[in-house]
Structures are given as C-alpha cells and as structure tokens.
Amino acid sequence: MRLLIVEDDPILQDGLSVGLGLSGFTSEAVETLADARHALAAGGFDGVVLDVMLPDGSGLDLLAEWRAQGMTLPVLVLTARDQVTERIAGLDRGADDYLGKPFDLEELSARLRAILRRAEGRAAPVLDWNGLSLDPARMTGNHKGTNLRFSHREFTLLHALMERPGVILPKSALEERLYGWQEDIESNTVEVHIHKLRVKLGSDFIETVRGVGYRLATA
Known part of the structure; x- marks a missing residue:
C-alpha cells in the first residue's frame, strides 16, 4: 500500500516513513500543502497521512479542498491539538480517521489498514x-x-x-x-x-x- 505523508517535521517525517515501511507500507513524504497537491495530482497513492499545521496553511483546508474536488482516497489526520472540537472539525471536513500526537506507530499502522480496508469495500482483515x-x-x-x-x-x-x-x-x-x-x-x-x-x-x-x-x- 502506497501512502502520501504530509508532515513538515523532518524527524517525525523520517520516523513515519521508516516505521510504516516496517509495517508493509511504501510511502512518499512532502512538507507543504503545495507539494501535497502536486504529489496527489501525479497519482499512485492508496491513502494519505495528513498533518494539520503546515508551513503554508492548514491541512484541514487542503482536505476540504480535496473532498470538494471529489478525491476519495482515505485520509488519516495527525495533529498535536488533540481536542474533541479539533477531531470533530477534521472528521466533518472529510477525514476517515484522526490521531493525536504523540502516537504509537503500531496503532497508526492498524488504523491505516482499517481505513484502507474499508476503502476497498471489505471488512475482513485477512x-x-x-x-x-x-x-x-x-x-x-x-x-x-x-x-x-x-x-x-x-x-x-x-x-x-x-x-x-x-x-x-x-x-x-x-x-x-x-x-x-x-x-x-x-x-x-x-x-x-x-x-x-x-x-x-x-x-x-x-x-x-x-x-x-x-x-x-x-x-
């Protein structure tokens, strides 16, 4: 499964790429909304891991933009602002799941498998x-x-x-x-x-x- 990671923290970005790779994911990482737009336009991704606070704007605004354009890829939102109101905002803008920082990589992998599985139209994990x-x-x-x-x-x-x-x-x-x-x-x-x-x-x-x-x- 090929993921687009949108995260501007280089240490976390590298940790996500390596950690998700160990769980069977192939990933590409970008740091800005502009780069995320270009990457997704090129295609080839099965899902997106999206940070909220990015150098050139809000990941939630980008998510709303993608959904308005008809983009149906599963998106898991990451944020340091893990408040109920923030989670509601992310889900209402089109997120498939939401995870607050800090997080456990195994939980992130499991959540990604779940939303990708649903996107494929199957419920069974195997x-x-x-x-x-x-x-x-x-x-x-x-x-x-x-x-x-x-x-x-x-x-x-x-x-x-x-x-x-x-x-x-x-x-x-x-x-x-x-x-x-x-x-x-x-x-x-x-x-x-x-x-x-x-x-x-x-x-x-x-x-x-x-x-x-x-x-x-x-x-």
Whole structure:
C-alpha cells in the first residue's frame, strides 16, 4: 500500500516513513500543502497521512479542498491539538480517521489498514484467494495449511495482487508499490520476487501475461 505523508517535521517525517515501511507500507513524504497537491495530482497513492499545521496553511483546508474536488482516497489526520472540537472539525471536513500526537506507530499502522480496508469495500482483515490467506498486520500467510513468511518486497507484491485478484497489474504499477521517489528502480526486481513467490506458493499461483503484467491465476 502506497501512502502520501504530509508532515513538515523532518524527524517525525523520517520516523513515519521508516516505521510504516516496517509495517508493509511504501510511502512518499512532502512538507507543504503545495507539494501535497502536486504529489496527489501525479497519482499512485492508496491513502494519505495528513498533518494539520503546515508551513503554508492548514491541512484541514487542503482536505476540504480535496473532498470538494471529489478525491476519495482515505485520509488519516495527525495533529498535536488533540481536542474533541479539533477531531470533530477534521472528521466533518472529510477525514476517515484522526490521531493525536504523540502516537504509537503500531496503532497508526492498524488504523491505516482499517481505513484502507474499508476503502476497498471489505471488512475482513485477512485477504483470501485460491487457498492462500494473507494477513497484512503480520505480513504472513497460510497456504493450504502451511504457514508462510515473506520478505518485505515479496509481501508488498503479493499484497498488491491480492487486493485485485484476477486483474492484470503492469510491471510499472508493481514497481510503484516497491519503490519510493528517491530510490533507483532495479530492472529485474519484480521478476526476481515473483519467482520467489512462485517457489513458496506454486508455479501456477501467479500468472505472467506476456507484454502486459502479472495477475493471480483464477484456477
């Protein structure tokens, strides 16, 4: 799951990026409302972590602007002003959830998984497909009775495919899930990790559609 983090405190920004990365999220971070507008316009995000007090204005004003434009991405608002009136204001302007600073990274990750799950139209915390149960909270799986563990990138690729079973995902879309803006993309990373997943799940679990991308096999 790819997140946009809008936070101007460099220490907190770095902590969020690293901490959420350990929970299976790929994130990009910006510091201002203007940069957040440009980033979101470029697309490719599944959700937003939004600070309220930013150098060029209020995150809540930006949220209201996004919602007025029809933006439906899940947004979790972070603020140091954790008062009831502030939470009400954030929720009424379109926030999906609200968390006051300081906060626990594990709680933040759990709240993000919950709002992203609702955005996908599912209530169950575990994804199921063709004998595989995938647990995003633990980054583990169970395939036909066998417990499995995955590397961060294996899990990221498999999770992307499990979110849209049967849908062909281009290699470029999978690379977006694996890499941030500042990272160099290795040309064969997707192929290497797809191979590793096939070793664990069976050679026919993930199908290659030549010249198009990858999808979970339907049978």
